[in-house]
Amino acid sequence: MSAPTATIQLNVNGDDKSVSVPPMKRLLDVLREDLQLTGTKEGCGEGECGSCSVRMNGELVNSCLVPILQADGASIETVEGLACDGVLHPLQQAFLHCGGAQCGICTPGMLMAAKQLLAHNPQPSLAEIREGLAGNLCRCTGFIRIFESVLSAAASGAEAGKQEMHAR
């Protein structure tokens, strides 16, 4: 059997989008396949690794667990929306400087989780960073330089307000 498709309106990184897809299609797959935004990755499909993390209406979600119908009308931020006119976001700058990315596959989700953390807590403690990133698995770094990257970004004043150029 083939279920009917739904027409879904989304705002992604400041751009209005419309897709016609099965309502159960995962937000992750809509981003990657229908919108060609392949920055967001699939690592597990179970909501365990966080490499599919995006911000939806200002909250962090695992996009592999969101059926697209539930994202109708939502404002989505992905890694593609972080840099502005080719200028790296302070988080991206910090990750580059401090070695927060090695193989890079966890990085998009990690950046989203870090952005979410700093949006609500611009000067987090190390314990708060650990908690904020606990849902994003990195197999390469052992997390140490990711913590340093976030601390560095926080020290340079990278809270969300300054970089909200695209999201509503």
Place this chain on the structure above:
Amino acid sequence: MSTLAKNRIVGASVPRKEGVNKLLGAALYVDDIQREGMWHGATVRSAVPRAHIRSISFDSKIDWSEFSVVSAADIPGENHIHMIVADQPCLADREVNHCEEPILLIAHPDKRKVREAVTAVHIEYDPLPPVFTIEDSEKQQVVIWGADNCFKSFLLEKGNVDSVWAQAAHIVEGEYRTGAQEHLYIENNGVIAEYTAETGITVWGSLQCPFYVHKSLLAVFNLPPERVRVIQTETGGAFGGKEDYPSVIASHAALLAMKCGHPVKMVYDRIEDLAATTKRHPSRVRHRTALDAGGKLLAMDIDIATDGGAYSTLSSTVLSRATLHSPGPYVCPNVRVRSHAWATNTVPYGAFRGFGAPQTVFAVERHMDEIAAAIGMDPIELRRRNFIHQGETTATEQLMREPVILDKLLDRALAESDFYKRRDKFAKDNAQNPIRRGMGVAAFYHGSGFTGSGERYLNSLAGIDVTADDKVRVLVSSTEFGQGTNTVLTQIAAETLGLDYEDVAMAPPDTGIVPNSGPTVASRTVMVIGGLIERSCLQLIATLRDEASLPEDFSREEFFAACDQLRKARGEAVSLCRYEAPPGIFWDDQKYRGEAYPAYAWSVHVAQVAVDTVTYSAEVEEYWSVQEAGRVIHPVLAGGQIEGGIAQGIGYALYEKVVLQNGRMANNQMTNYIMPTAEDVPPIHIFWEELPFQHGGFGAKGIGELPHDGPAPAILNAIRNAIGISFNSIPLLPEDLFAKLSVQGKVEEPATV
């Protein structure tokens, strides 16, 4: 040499070469890539561990005319994945020897439909008795491989161990076991393959060794080398898990591409990758050790057994490294190591960071603490008394020609961790505390590069070229998968040529473009390939001076002008070098004697562990690591390698268990295969002692695998220190601690508060 100052780039933490792309989310991993007209492939796998295949039928609910199906009968060349021995079938034909063994391949334009089709293939089996453990394989009552279930064995002998037992003051025995470990790269295995009659096969994929895949495809398809092309895509983690396995998935995708006439993408989901691909070899290591009254080692008798799974893949080389690392960083006049790799009906085990050393370093470093306890000596002192030094010989009679500074590394590790102060404090505090703390140490080496004459055999070719738009390209088949290949090799080239870091790029990791500089494994890249790049650059400068008027002291502009001149004369400006072994490297593969490795990195780890007597969980609270690995080319990258390796080692020790039921991984989801999260990793402090190694690129030795050897023994030594109970098996889960520790129903008088 250029007028620009030396050591501006090497030794500095320049930005990761491909870093910006990764941070933008613009780096293209294989599943981000589409090819026009692409189909999707999937694999039908064995549900049983060992059987004859009786029948295969296709459910009529599926319209099979839409699909392409490939079986062993479709293989044009040999039905074998060539690694070392050609025993692993590309597709099972009449029998299966492990759960998840690939039997059929299916392709369809719709990736959802192809997954449904997999479940619509019905296979009937006539089961055969399976073998699941080292012990059962050793018994040889059921023979599942070759004549005797043994993939490989080694005998390493120095002196005469049996002459020593009678007069030894102490004899200590122990048995140590390590479980399987999954790489858990966050990007699953995946490839895209194309086949055309004109160009042959092209494969893009997540892989470490393009030329391994290339060689493997030649055999499966019976094609000449120029008709197969392998290109690495951005690879999301590997750790050895993409050293040999990609030859399997690449063959599968290429077979489907050939059959259906379209490009085919095969990307595993986590469920499949966990269940069906390689993992670290489980091991059982037995030690019997003789010491004199002063605690000096007189004899080490070591028995190693690894579980290789159903096919040999890399089991012989893993066993080799396990054997050569088993005596530890100690001098001992009499050593015997007997090692065997055994076949079982489980998914074949393969390469994983450390490659046999984590297994036997765990054993010897745990055993040293057991010896210390048995003879009443401090484990630190016992190690000091037995450390190997420059001028002494190893178990293979390799003379340590280079300085060996284990004492200094140990001193520094003890100082940085405040080892004795902490250990004494915990000894006082533990009795009154439901949390019991302890300190543990591990000392070890890791041989850099291929064993013995391996590098000679690889005969690596590498170098640089200079393009007409003034770009230097590093020409290597060494790949980036997070560890920093791109950055370090371009650093070395830029430094040697006196150019800017931005002037140098990596040529695409494409077998159609780059020479074969060997696989990206064995912690060889910076040391061996970096050395080749350095030589190639110097060779180019010499050529430019000879043939293109390059002045003695040249500027960047003069360099590129000279290259233009060379290119006009020769058609290209390229400089390649072949590997040359350092002088005096001699290895006897039959007697297992001589220079086992061209270089060694040395390290001491210290772990502080807390054992919670309420939950029986052990956690690492803090961790220190001191290492000597030649020259540090890039401090941030190097530090990242150590920290990442330690985190994986902590997982190996305390969290990561592969649960097998009937030979199949039952916990094949990330929710049940547990790696440490950001809340679990302890603070990790790393320290370097740099002694430049003259035969390594810019003085570097290998570091990628070194850090994974230390955590398991350091942690279990700390647990022994904390609670006075020996644990000799990893992963050590709370349930295992509980089994030894639990005292049911007994309540002690609560401490007065």
Place this chain on the structure above:
Amino acid sequence: MRGNAAEHELVAPGSLPAVLDLIASAPGQWMPIAGGTELMVVFAAGRLSANKLVNLWGVEELRFIDSTHDELVIGAGTTFSDLRASAAVATDFPLLDRAAGWIGSIANQTRATLGGNLVNGSPAADSSPALLVYDAEIELISVRGKRRMPYREFHTGYKQNAMTADELLYAVHLPRRFAQHRQYLRKVGTRRAMAISKVALGATALIKNDLIDEIRVAAASLAPFPVRLVQTEAALAGKSASVDIIQAARESLLAEAQPIDDIRSNAQYRKVVGANLLEEFLRHLNREPEPR
């Protein structure tokens, strides 16, 4: 990824009455999906048998935290992030606040709902022990109206509950009477974050004149569903937390608990650790309570 989205209908009637009407029109046919943190995992594994799903996410009538004089009422659509952000929960029901922080990661907390956690009915459910020791009441709703029952009667078997085919879980009621109770909640997982519970224990106790006047003890993963340990409570009621009583309570828990061996842990470990957690709680009773 083994699920095929094209094979599942997902409809969003929008309002709660419209959802209830749909469910009543074909009882048992429409599987409710809230935050999806359980169902989407099943879907991705290719094991979602339900072809028809009805969306609860965004049904505002289900997402609320209302404070009355006597109780806190939490809508079933309330997420764990909502719970963590609520001052009322943190003040009056700190164990629930703690449990909410256990649920997966930040990304899972923003989507996992209290109702989903209870209806999914895992014996390891993170919110359950806290709700049990707070005497929670469940409110169910259908086109036929609302009804309430003690939460401890909600689970009737392994992954079975007392809801009829046309009912939804509407709200959880928490009576505001635990301000003076000593409270304890601890989860034992495979790691510090993102861990399914191997065993968890919650307890509330009212101490009067050094005696345990009221006691509630509840556990996850010591039975086919989250339960109050009534025999253990009986061993403690009216007693002081002496060495002998602690011992008796341990023995009672060990006898009462019925854990299983599974992929995460084994029954013996779960039992004994459960007893250890109980002992840890009881020893705390002998100390001065921490200032609130």
